[in-house]
Amino acid sequence: MLKPTQRLDEGALRALVPGLLAALVRRGEDFAAAEDALQEALLEALRVWPKHPPRDPGAWLATVATRRLVDVRRSDAARRGREERLLEQREPEPADTQPGDDTLFLLFCCCHPDLSPASQVALTLRTVGGLTTPEIADAFYVPEATMAQRISRAKRALRGRRLNQPGDLAVVLRVLYLVYTAGHAGRVDLAAEAIRLARQLALATEEPEARGLLALMLLNHARLPARFDAEGRIVTLDRQDRSLWDTREIAQGVRVLQSALALKRRGRYQFEAAIAALHDDAVNYSETDWQQILAWYDDLVALSDDPVRQDPASMLGRAVAVGHVLGSAAALRETDRLREVLGDRHRWYAVRGYLHELGGDLLAAGAAYAEAARRATNVAERDHLVRQAARARAAELGTVALPRSSR
Amino acid sequence: MPKYLLLKHYRGGPEPYRPVPPMDEWAPEDVEAHMAFQRHVGELLRENGEYVDAQALTPARTWVRYGGPDAAPVTTDGPLPETSDLAAGWYMIDVESHERALELAAYVSSEPGPGGEPLYEWIDVREVMSGAPAHD
Numbered sequence: 433m434l435k436p437t438q439r440l441d442e443g444a445l446r447a448l449v450p451g452l453l454a455a456l457v458r459r460g461e462d463f464a465a466a467e468d469a470l471q472e473a474l475l476e477a478l479r480v481w482p483k484h485p486p487r488d489p490g491a492w493l494a495t496v497a498t499r500r501l502v503d504v505r506r507s508d509a510a511r512r513g514r515e516e517r518l519l520e521q522r523e524p525e526p527a528d529t530q531p532g533d534d535t536l537f538l539l540f541c542c543c544h545p546d547l548s549p550a551s552q553v554a555l556t557l558r559t560v561g562g563l564t565t566p567e568i569a570d571a572f573y574v575p576e577a578t579m580a581q582r583i584s585r586a587k588r589a590l591r592g593r594r595l596n597q598p599g600d601l602a603v604v605l606r607v608l609y610l611v612y613t614a615g616h617a618g619r620v621d622l623a624a625e626a627i628r629l630a631r632q633l634a635l636a637t638e639e640p641e642a643r644g645l646l647a648l649m650l651l652n653h654a655r656l657p658a659r660f661d662a663e664g665r666i667v668t669l670d671r672q673d674r675s676l677w678d679t680r681e682i683a684q685g686v687r688v689l690q691s692a693l694a695l696k697r698r699g700r701y702q703f704e705a706a707i708a709a710l711h712d713d714a715v716n717y718s719e720t721d722w723q724q725i726l727a728w729y730d731d732l733v734a735l736s737d738d739p740v741r742q743d744p745a746s747m748l749g750r751a752v753a754v755g756h757v758l759g760s761a762a763a764l765r766e767t768d769r770l771r772e773v774l775g776d777r778h779r780w781y782a783v784r785g786y787l788h789e790l791g792g793d794l795l796a797a798g799a800a801y802a803e804a805a806r807r808a809t810n811v812a813e814r815d816h817l818v819r820q821a822a823r824a825r826a827a828e829l830g831t832v833a834l835p836r837s838s839r
Numbered sequence: 840m841p842k843y844l845l846l847k848h849y850r851g852g853p854e855p856y857r858p859v860p861p862m863d864e865w866a867p868e869d870v871e872a873h874m875a876f877q878r879h880v881g882e883l884l885r886e887n888g889e890y891v892d893a894q895a896l897t898p899a900r901t902w903v904r905y906g907g908p909d910a911a912p913v914t915t916d917g918p919l920p921e922t923s924d925l926a927a928g929w930y931m932i933d934v935e936s937h938e939r940a941l942e943l944a945a946y947v948s949s950e951p952g953p954g955g956e957p958l959y960e961w962i963d964v965r966e967v968m969s970g971a972p973a974h975d
Binding site for chain 2: 663664798802806807809815818821822825826
């Protein structure tokens with residue numbers, strides 16, 4: 433309940449959206465129309481509530497959204513005259529569902545396999561995350577009109593689709609991970625938003641991979657404060673100030689991961705989370721348990737019949753672990769196998785650079801980093817790789833000492 | 840106020856005033872100084888109220904054209920004459936005058952290179968045509 437003196441809590445307001453929308457769609461309302469009506473109810477709430485707080489915010493929004501839907505239907509009906517009789521208001525179904533079911537239901541709607549990934553992400557953020565269109569546009573650096581169009585096209589694509597069968601959880605997990613990796617550009621922290629959604633999802637389903645994804649996000653997010661310096665420069669894992677890591681988030685991530693692993697249905701997010709947990713667990717870089725990390729990578733790549741083709745990114749990550757366990761020559765041979773699949777990507781060259789450096793071949797490291805920099809598609813990564821190249825070459829020339837004393 | 844694009848190039852344009860090796864062959868401290876200057880330019884433009892946009896482009900380039908009815912787009916990535924321009928990125932600025940745009944471009948060009956000496960890089964200054972009057 434909202435007390436008159438309380439300031440409007442937009443987070444709490446947003447949290448009401450999934451349940452309300454799910455209820456409207458479940459009782460047979462069109463997804464797009466219901467979403468529009470609810471957005472208008474939210475705008476109305478932001479306008480009215482500060483002066484006239486409702487007794488029951490959820491009921492207030494449901495009433496206003498329903499009234500709006502009826503209005504739209506009436507004006508449509510008036511336009512279409514004789515169709516009026518077909519558009520009588522449907523009786524609401526009894527609400528016997530849990531809030532978690534609503535979140536899951538809506539995630540399945542938004543992550544409908546017929547939608548493009550960009551549309552799935554936008555619709556999820558708006559409908560389940562409750563973000564506004566300008567906020568989502570800002571986060572992805574596109575004009576607001578472009579994002580508005582993307583969302584309305586996605587909603588149109590859902591029109592007429594049956595939204596009552598169980599969706600594909602794997603798609604939902606992928607969409608949430610996409611939101612997470614989009615990071616935090618602009619005013620909205622998408623990583624935090626993805627964690628919030630993954631938390632809801634983990635509560636709504638028994639599926640261990642949902643918990644695995646949540647754990648993976650938490651265990652990576654915990655390192656975020658150390659990942660960039662004050663000038664926005666990338667700081668790699670081997671040089672991060674580990675006292676900046678969020679130990680509470682790590683502890684939470686480990687707990688979530690343990691609860692996932694206990695269900696004994698393993699999957700890629702659980703494996704990736706386990707690898708992240710091992711990194712988080714090391715007191716410093718040289719204490720990293722590469723043996724265990726490699727073992728988890730082996731499990732991860734074993735999920736694919738042909739990991740070189742089907743999961744080259746994991747194979748590349750595994751190569752780094754191979755470098756630390758078996759040496760750089762073995763690891764470079766591993767990356768050779770990936771050349772055909774990943775050989776035009778900056779990450780392949782960056783890993784090669786790292787492995788050459790690990791093996792003490794600074795000349796080759798410098799060349800690989802420089803090649804990686806030319807192929808990078810992100811300014812911070814490009815700048816980082818140029819620095820790595822310059823540093824390796826300078827060290828090779830003996831003009832500066834290698835700053836990595838821990839090696 | 841007119842808008843200008845200050846274009847930087849990977850290659851093309853007038854003969855370099857001061858030829859330099861690629862940045863990955865510079866001394867690390869020179870790389871740092873260069874990148875710090877670029878951050879500083881961005882901040883300066885924002886503080887001045889002259890900033891519109893700044894973007895960097897990857898050097899990979901694909902030329903594409905309509906392939907004809909029922910045909911796939913036709914692409915090529917060369918061969919192109921070595922002298923062909925390859926844009927590297929831009930600042931878009933909103934300034935009082937053409938003179939101000941040149942002044943800022945010259946400042947961008949003063950960015951430190953190897954040895955901390957200015958790069959004297961040629962900057963391609965292009966005026967952005969204004970569109971129809973906006974009516975919101």
